[in-house]
Structures are given as structure tokens and as C-alpha cells.
Amino acid sequence: MSALLQIDGITKRFGPITAVDRISLGVKDGEFFAILGPSGCGKTTLLRVIAGFETPDEGHVHLAGADITELKANRRPVNLMFQSYALFPHMTTFGNVAYGLEMEGMGGVDLKARVTETLAMVRMSDFATRKPNQLSGGQRQRVALARALVKRPKVLLLDEPLGALDRKLREQMQIELKRLQQDTGIAFVVVTHDQEEALTLADRIALLDRGRIVQLATPRELYDKPVNRFAADFIGLMNFIDGAIERSGFEAPGLGRLPAPNGVADGPAALAIRPERVRLTESAEGSAIQGQVEGAAFLGQDVMAHVAVPNLARPVVARLAAGHPLSAKLARGQQVWLNWQADQAVILKD
């Protein structure tokens, strides 16, 4: 119970649909927490429950030890940055940021100082007198961020904060978000469908699917040790080979025994291996499976090789790092051999 924000068994139904199904999690003080999942997984509903815009059917929300489940949204020391930014169109940047402080009864010099300081933090000082329709998408995003941060909430909730930005700007803002979070020390809870964003930003990630937590882990754990096929598939790229665990080894039909970690009980299973962990060679020596190059995609530095393997429905993807001896001369139809270290593969039982 050392968590700053503690969610216990939250369930939220909309008619026959259970949007959030008995979710429990804790967010620590100063943590950057991501709620990740495909659209319709209940992540936004969960965020709105925390913000106070939805009342859960079951469960409790605790903030700093106090039960805030019944507390109205305007009394929670939590602020939300909306996906659409939801800036007040009739107010200037300054007016937007000052609004929350005015609601606390702050005014005069104190208010001005705090707004100015917050605008400087998001690098929007020069745009204080502009109205939202005179700002670019990225600038609006900064104003929305400043408006949510200015009240110094205990937890800042961000709903798809970078969703509306183009790729270049998004990468730049990811770094800024991280910097702001570290500078302010406020716990950030980000909702996103973008796994790359979650991996880059978060200290911990709760991966959601159909209203439930699939896995709650650090980005590295989530990437290296997905607990099931959904998690393995949702995060990054993954090759799957269906088969079974027999006599404490992984057997794929038509491919024989493949390198896999030990200690998994017998039964049907899938082997999952990341493309960058697949070793691709020209010689058969010490290799697991043979295949034929189907195509190669140049990614600027690395090369993604698609290798068709007999008895496998989908080609195995191997990522060749820059400087790989084969990366420059892979030809379609070429015979290659694939291998990986047993402990870098993951066995999934569902």
C-alpha cells in the first residue's frame, strides 16, 4: 500500500459491455506509468474513472491513502490532459493556464508568477497572448500540458497525449514529456495505444486487453518476457512458431526440436522469438532451421529479412544489424539458415 495511486478491483460496465473488468494496480509517487492497449480495451474508461468522470460499478480508487472513489472530479487533486487538448477557445494561452488556479482562488502576483513559470517550463512564454486557433498542434499540446501541470496535481493523467502529432514532433515531445515528468516529480499516468510510446516513456506499463490487465511490468520485462501471445504480439515485432513441449524440449511439426528455454511443462505451446534475436547465416553449421529469402526491407540502417521456412505458414523475420556480413547481399531465393539462443526465445502456453 505504498502506492500513491491505488486502484482496487475497478469494474465499469456500459450496458451489456464490461469496459473495465476488475482492474487493480498501483502507481508510485514520481512514477511514469503507462496504460497500454488496443482501442476498446478499456484504457480510456479506466483513466476517466481515476479522473472522476466515470463512477465505477465496483472497486475503489485511493489517492495518497484516501478513498476518492466518491469524490467529484472537480475536487480531486488529479488533472487530466485531454486527447483533443480541450483548450478553451475563447481564452488566451495565459487565460487557459490561469483558469485552474483561479478556481483555487489564486489571483494577482502569485497567479501571474505561477502561470509564467509553467509556460516557461513548456516553452510557450512567447505565446501567452495567443488564442488556441492561432497555435499549431504541437503548441496547443504544450498549452494543454501547462494547464494540467500548473495546479501541481498529485497525479497527472494524459489521454493519448501525442496521438494527434506527426511522427517527428511526436518523438521530440516524447523527450519533453519525460523531461517534464522528471523535473516536476509528478506521477504521470499515460494512456496510449502506441506500444513504442509506452516503451520509450514509461517506468512501468500495464498492458490491457478487453478490460483486463494482461501484464503489468517494466518495458524491458514486457519486451523480453511477454506472458502470452497477445502481449508478445502487441509489443514490437515477434515471430511465432506453433508446436508443443515434449520431453522438456520444443518440437515444431516438420522442423524438429528448436532452441527454447527449459522448465516449461509438456503440452501445446508456441515459440516466440524477436527478429533481432534471430541469427541468419549462409552455413548450416550449428543451425536450427533452413529457409529461403523471400524479401529484404532496408530500414535505413538495419535490414529486415523475410525468410520462408517449409512447414511454417508465415515467413520468419530476421533483423540484421548494420554491419552484418549478409545485410548488403541478401538475394531473393537465397538459401539461408536460422538460429537463436535458447534463452532468448519465449515459450507461450496459450
Next chain:
Amino acid sequence: MIARDPIRLWLNTHLGLVYIFLYVPILVLIALSFNKSGMPTAWTGFSTEWYGKLIANPKILSAAGNSLIVAVASTIISTIIGTLLAMGLEEGKPSPWLDALVAAPMIIPDIVLAIALLSFYTLLNMSLGLYSIVLSHAVFNIAFVAMVVRTRLKNFDKSIVEASIDLGASELTTFRRVTLPVIAPGVIAAALLAFTLSIDEFIIAYFTAGAGQGSTTFPMQIYAMIRFGVTPEINAIATIVVGFSFFLVLLSQRLNREAVA
């Protein structure tokens, strides 16, 4: 010479004819209001004497005053109720039945509404007067206000309401500081429309006014005068009304344009 597109030429000709059809009678009326002789048959020189006579006529002045009272009062009532109605309708579950009920007073023929209101007032044993006209005008104006405000609310981003509450504002403060300022251009346009509709409304006012000069509105006064023929004074009144209406329409369109931008 620039070769002209024949279709374009036809369209422009058509447009010109429509405008002539619409505005020539009004222009004739305006011209006649400045005619010295006061006869529609011959132009005898420019004069503003009919406007002077108009101002000197106490009946016209009191009727104009009555109309202003009715228009202002019914505009205030219908703007408040109509705006709240529009918000409620946009907030609630979409229902074609409710929509139809709200729009009905706009569509029902004035004469039907007039008779219905008169019967209703009689049933309630209500005495008639200016206030009964105010109530009657509010009835159809609420429908118009609700319609205009609803179009504004359609493009209203509801997340700004939540943002305001998230930042600690109460619902009332949110309405005062966020919702109302954002929909204000629509509300003002609706109020101007309501005012214009009320100030020249005749049938309903005529039925629900009761007897006496005390509740005679401007259109009713004109109607009373016209029974003895179109006098130059009436041309002068009409010119003033046209100018005033035109000004209001321009104002409301301008506000609506700003609202969209």
C-alpha cells in the same frame, strides 16, 4: 475582350431578376415615403414631412413602444428558456419525437397557434394584454432560439466542459466561464432573430392582445391605419421597419460568421 461563359451569364441574369422581383416593391415603397405629394401616382419632390407626421402621431408612438416592450420581453424569456432547452436536447438521448415537438411552434400555422393560445388563455380565465402577447411570442420564439443555439452546440467540443470541471470549477462556474462564452455568438444571433420575429408579428398578437390601445402593437396599428388606404405615413413606417430589420439581419449574420470562424 474576355470570352464570357454563357452559363455564368445566365446565372447572373437569373440572380438579377430574383433580386429585382424581391426588392423593387420595397424600393418603390421607400421612394414613395419621401414623396412630397403623398400620392403613389406622381413624384412631386423630395420631402421628409411624412416622417415628421409619424413622430407626431401618439397612436403610432405608443404602438411602437408596445412592440418594443413585447419584443424585448419575449426575446429575453425565449433566449433563456430556448438556450437551456437546446442544451438539454443536445445533452440527452437523441429523440426525433422531442425534436419534432420542439420545432412544432415554428411550423404550425400562426393562425392555428393564435387560436390555440387564445382558447388556452380563455380557459385559464386570464385577462389579455401586453403580457399575454409576450407569452405568446415567447412560445414560438423558444422554438427558433432552440434551433439556432443547437446548431452552435453541434460543433461544441464537450470535452472543454470536462476540462473546466477537471481544473476545479463547479458546474455553474463552468457554464458561466466556458459554455456560455463559447456559445454566445449563437445565443446572440438567436436573440436577434427572436427580436425580429416578435417585432413584426401580427396574427398571434392580434388574437391575444385583447381590446384597447394599451395593448396595440406596431403591426396592429399599421393594420388599423391601412383600412383607410395606404397613406404616405405608412410608407414611412414601413421604411423604418425595413431599415431596422435589415440592420438586425446583418448583425446576426455577422455574429454567426464569427462563430463559425
